[in-house]
Amino acid sequence: MSRILEKLADQHEERIINVLYKLEDDVVNEITRATKGNLVSQRLAIQLQPRLRTIIESTFLNEADLLINDDYNKIAKETLDTFGKMPIPAKFKNLTDVDLATINALKTQSFSGFEDIAERFLKVINDEVYQSTIAGRPFNDMVSNIKSHINGVYKSSNTREINELVDFVNENKFDSAKKAQVEDAVRKLHTQYASDRAGNNLRRYASQIAHDSVMQFHGQFTVAKAKEAGLNHFTYTGTLVRDSREFCVNMLNKTLTEEQIRDMWNTRSWQGKSTGDPFIVRGGYRCRHTWIPTDPAWGEETVDEVPDEPVVEEVPPPPPTPKPSIADVPIGFLLNRGSKATREEYDKDFNSQLTDQQKIIVNKLDKPQIVKNNKKGVYRARSQEVSAELNAKAGEWKSYVISHEYGHHIDYVSNDVKLVAWSESNQGFIDAINKDRRKFKGVNNPDLSGRNPDGYYVLSKDALDELFDKIGTSETKTIYSRLDPNKILTQYQRTTLNGNGYSNISDIIDALARGRFQREYSTWGHGKKYYERRGSIEKEIFANLFCLRNDKKAYDLVKTIIPNTVKEFEKRLDELEKL
Amino acid sequence: MALSEKQRMDKLFKAKTPSNFYDLYVEVFGQEFPIIETLDPNEKMELLIDAIEKNEKIKELKLGQYTNI
Numbered sequence: 347m348s349r350i351l352e353k354l355a356d357q358h359e360e361r362i363i364n365v366l367y368k369l370e371d372d373v374v375n376e377i378t379r380a381t382k383g384n385l386v387s388q389r390l391a392i393q394l395q396p397r398l399r400t401i402i403e404s405t406f407l408n409e410a411d412l413l414i415n416d417d418y419n420k421i422a423k424e425t426l427d428t429f430g431k432m433p434i435p436a437k438f439k440n441l442t443d444v445d446l447a448t449i450n451a452l453k454t455q456s457f458s459g460f461e462d463i464a465e466r467f468l469k470v471i472n473d474e475v476y477q478s479t480i481a482g483r484p485f486n487d488m489v490s491n492i493k494s495h496i497n498g499v500y501k502s503s504n505t506r507e508i509n510e511l512v513d514f515v516n517e518n519k520f521d522s523a524k525k526a527q528v529e530d531a532v533r534k535l536h537t538q539y540a541s542d543r544a545g546n547n548l549r550r551y552a553s554q555i556a557h558d559s560v561m562q563f564h565g566q567f568t569v570a571k572a573k574e575a576g577l578n579h580f581t582y583t584g585t586l587v588r589d590s591r592e593f594c595v596n597m598l599n600k601t602l603t604e605e606q607i608r609d610m611w612n613t614r615s616w617q618g619k620s621t622g623d624p625f626i627v628r629g630g631y632r633c634r635h636t637w638i639p640t641d642p643a644w645g646e647e648t649v650d651e652v653p654d655e656p657v658v659e660e661v662p663p664p665p666p667t668p669k670p671s672i673a674d675v676p677i678g679f680l681l682n683r684g685s686k687a688t689r690e691e692y693d694k695d696f697n698s699q700l701t702d703q704q705k706i707i708v709n710k711l712d713k714p715q716i717v718k719n720n721k722k723g724v725y726r727a728r729s730q731e732v733s734a735e736l737n738a739k740a741g742e743w744k745s746y747v748i749s750h751e752y753g754h755h756i757d758y759v760s761n762d763v764k765l766v767a768w769s770e771s772n773q774g775f776i777d778a779i780n781k782d783r784r785k786f787k788g789v790n791n792p793d794l795s796g797r798n799p800d801g802y803y804v805l806s807k808d809a810l811d812e813l814f815d816k817i818g819t820s821e822t823k824t825i826y827s828r829l830d831p832n833k834i835l836t837q838y839q840r841t842t843l844n845g846n847g848y849s850n851i852s853d854i855i856d857a858l859a860r861g862r863f864q865r866e867y868s869t870w871g872h873g874k875k876y877y878e879r880r881g882s883i884e885k886e887i888f889a890n891l892f893c894l895r896n897d898k899k900a901y902d903l904v905k906t907i908i909p910n911t912v913k914e915f916e917k918r919l920d921e922l923e924k925l
Numbered sequence: 926m927a928l929s930e931k932q933r934m935d936k937l938f939k940a941k942t943p944s945n946f947y948d949l950y951v952e953v954f955g956q957e958f959p960i961i962e963t964l965d966p967n968e969k970m971e972l973l974i975d976a977i978e979k980n981e982k983i984k985e986l987k988l989g990q991y992t993n994i
Contacts, residue, residue, distance in 0.1 A: 724992060838940070838943070840967050868946075
């Protein structure tokens with residue numbers, strides 16, 4: 347019995363998933379037809395609402411209706427067949443008028459679950475269209491967001507490789523032999539669409555409802571028939587899968603009284619337990635088990651002891667996460683493009699790079715005119731544009747690019763002189779850098795530019811060797827010819843960093859060495875040509891200190907390298923906080 | 926005088942330290958390795974090696990006066 351149920355539940359899930367692709371196509375086609383691929387106007391956004399409702403009704407809800415009307419009678423028949431084999435009076439084995447009324451009521455209830463979810467996502471899609479008119483969101487971004495609202499990471503794509511992954515998951519998700527490959531494909535899809543990781547899409551909820559409705563319909567009808575027949579013992583039945591809940595593993599094939607089941611339900615909790623009646627929701631969402639009525643008097647079953655609750659080793663609770671006293675500063679809304687999820691991720695990444703004091707400062711000063719989630723990390727002072735990649739990395743470690751570029755912005759907008767950064771014009775900060783540079787072994791040459799009366803100080807190789815050992819290691823990498831893949835072209839020293847933010851520390855050292863550190867150690871840094879630009883040393887050190895301030899390990903190391911500069915920097919932050 | 930392909934390949938093969946590679950870039954193209962989008966040294970090094978093998982210099986990222994990376 348359970349296998350038939352499982353098969354039906356899986357089939358329903360599959361049919362709902364398939365119809366969601368039709369829904370995705372129909373919605374996108376309708377919007378494209380109405381707008382001709384241009385930005386949507388507010389009037390058009392409102393006109394589209396009833397048409398989108400019709401599409402959802404004719405695809406998703408129509409399929410739900412077919413599933414319920416075609417197959418739920420089969421579930422009821424299976425239940426009656428089970429009762430037919432029991433040694434109970436014949437009157438309890440047949441379908442009665444009361445049963446028919448119960449079945450119809452349960453069908454209506456199941457359908458209302460699909461209606462609720464359809465209504466919710468119709469609103470989400472309508473909001474997406476309407477907000478696109480307000481925000482001037484490009485048409486293609488809006489379409490992509492709508493597809494994500496419907497099918498999440500499984501949305502159709504213009505990229506063949508992504509579509510192949512989606513097809514593979516859809517075709518094999520119920521094949522246990524391919525579970526590992528399916529999980530791998532799902533992981534790749536999540537990597538492709540990082541912004542959709544939360545998975546709040548119609549597919550997620552609809553497929554779960556399709557599955558659980560079958561099991562719950564069966565549970566409710568079975569328990570109703572059991573009560574009618576006076577049966578109050580139940581056996582927990584079904585099959586185990588790799589990720590079955592511990593509750594289901596322990597309960598499988600156990601026979602308990604209704605009282606024991608309800609008592610256990612009220613006193614225990616387990617991962618994935620859902621609220622509701624124990625005979626209906628069973629182990630929880632997507633549970634593949636059912637309570638089948640029985641009677642120990644038939645001699646086939648004995649009443650079991652309620653299994654002991656699994657002993658969970660006492661683990662001290664994690665220390666409470668201190669609540670940030672300062673609210674996060676939003677900048678995601680300034681992104682020139684990106685879904686709501688991307689904007690939220692951007693805010694999360696940015697704020698994770700700031701101390702409370704920095705958040706206060708960011709709040710006090712003017713925000714940039716525009717922010718771009720771009721691989722190229724740039725700050726343009728004239729247009730006040732911050733361009734920085736979300737979740738940027740330097741090798742395997744975090745690189746604090748968003749706060750680095752934002753640090754440039756703070757450096758400029760906090761200064762009294764337009765288009766001149768504070769760091770390049772503040773003598774205390776400039777002197778501190780020169781003083782810190784001279785802490786290391788080096789040679790003092792005459793300053794031919796005449797800018798620094800103390801001379802032009804050049805760090806020694808010993809000093810740079812020592813500094814490199816603090817931030818990274820190197821290993822030899824062999825490079826083969828692109829023209830002849832069997833021919834070794836050369837070998838070079840590939841650098842690996844020692845921690846998060848160390849690319850920014852490396853750049854501070856590169857600034858002290860005016861680009862020599864990058865060139866001679868092949869490490870992270872702006873390089874020689876960049877550091878020939880006037881003011882670049884001070885501006886980059888300021889931006890790097892700004893982005894490292896919230897990383898204790900990295901910041902502590904920086905303090906040992908440029909202690910005087912750090913003091914001047916902190917003095918500046920205190921001033922800005924009090925603005 | 927411009928280096929021949931054989932000379933470039935020989936020098937590339939013999940380069941050991943990062944400075945050897947950056948100096949070779951100057952020797953081949955007559956100018957310092959340019960400012961580019963990435964700060965990743967390993968990416969820079971592979972671009973440099975590729976440029977010398979193909980004898981095609983790397984396109985510089987032009988930065989305005991008030992642009993910081």
